Amino acid sequence: MSSHQNEAVVIAIAGASASGKSLIAQTIYRKLRKDFSSQEIGVISEDRYYRDQTHLPMEERVLTNYDHPNAMEHELLVKHLTALKAGHAVELPNYSYTEHTRMAETTEFKPKKVIILEGILLLNVPELRELMHTSVFMDTPLDICLIRRLKRDVAERGRSMESVLAQYQATVRPMFMQFIEPSKQYADIIVPRGGKNVIAIDLLTARIRQFLKN
Ligand SMILES: Nc1ncnc2c1ncn2[C@@H]1O[C@H](COP(=O)(O)OP(=O)(O)O)[C@@H](O)[C@H]1O
Numbered sequence: 001m002s003s004h005q006n007e008a009v010v011i012a013i014a015g016a017s018a019s020g021k022s023l024i025a026q027t028i029y030r031k032l033r034k035d036f037s038s039q040e041i042g043v044i045s046e047d048r049y050y051r052d053q054t055h056l057p058m059e060e061r062v063l064t065n066y067d068h069p070n071a072m073e074h075e076l077l078v079k080h081l082t083a084l085k086a087g088h089a090v091e092l093p094n095y096s097y098t099e100h101t102r103m104a105e106t107t108e109f110k111p112k113k114v115i116i117l118e119g120i121l122l123l124n125v126p127e128l129r130e131l132m133h134t135s136v137f138m139d140t141p142l143d144i145c146l147i148r149r150l151k152r153d154v155a156e157r158g159r160s161m162e163s164v165l166a167q168y169q170a171t172v173r174p175m176f177m178q179f180i181e182p183s184k185q186y187a188d189i190i191v192p193r194g195g196k197n198v199i200a201i202d203l204l205t206a207r208i209r210q211f212l213k214n
């Protein structure tokens with residue numbers, strides 16, 4: 001892991017789907033935004049970097065294994081983080097879980113002092129690990145993750161209960177065992193229970209606050 005003076009500090013939060021990565025990232029972000037501007041801190045989700053599949057019909061898009069590292073364009077994420085660290089703005093892709101592909105519009109993201117990065121496979125990629133200052137793994141039990149994913153994906157991602165359970169058995173759980181769980185060894189901090197772990201939130205917020213003050 002590396003850090004150079006004045007370079008953006010990247011704090012990465014990895015872990016299973018629905019382990020609370022997004023919740024903890026947003027909670028820390030909101031707490032810090034009371035004292036710091038959006039020019040100083042921002043959040044990037046790895047999900048934005050799912051590959052573009054607009055050239056494929058929907059019947060084929062639904063067959064993609066979205067929990068395998070090949071489903072993500074990690075090269076683009078490395079390129080974007082490198083550009084941000086060098087002080088250049090980037091155009092983040094926008095992803096649609098209902099269309100299973102990227103949307104035409106992008107979102108401009110300007111350089112920040114601190115970037116919170118969250119996603120399932122971040123710690124699997126050596127080139128990404130090189131760009132991280134601090135890495136966190138959300139160690140939420142898988143049965144709890146499944147319950148939360150089921151509720152979230154039906155309410156927010158346009159899925160049926162049957163499709164969530166079929167996908168969980170076919171790819172989500174096996175890929176977690178193969179790629180995500182083993183990547184825990186690369187984390188500096190392991191957070192049990194999920195996105196409402198108050199002590200973990202306070203510790204990470206305090207650490208990031210130090211970077212923002214400098
Ligand atoms: N500790 C918790 N208690 C209750 N609900 C939680 C907790 N952590 C996360 N959730 C909920 O579970 C769902 C999945 O969490 P999310 O942060 O989206 O997971 P991830 O980003 O890891 O996929 C969300 O609806 C979130 O609000």
Ligand SMILES: Nc1ccn([C@@H]2O[C@H](COP(=O)(O)O)[C@@H](O)[C@H]2O)c(=O)n1
Nearest residue numbers: 016017018047050066067097100120172
């Ligand atoms: N078209 C897609 C793309 C991704 N997924 C699932 O999203 C999960 C990762 O996002 P989290 O916010 O849950 O961490 C991953 O497990 C994919 O299975 C999808 O279902 N469809």
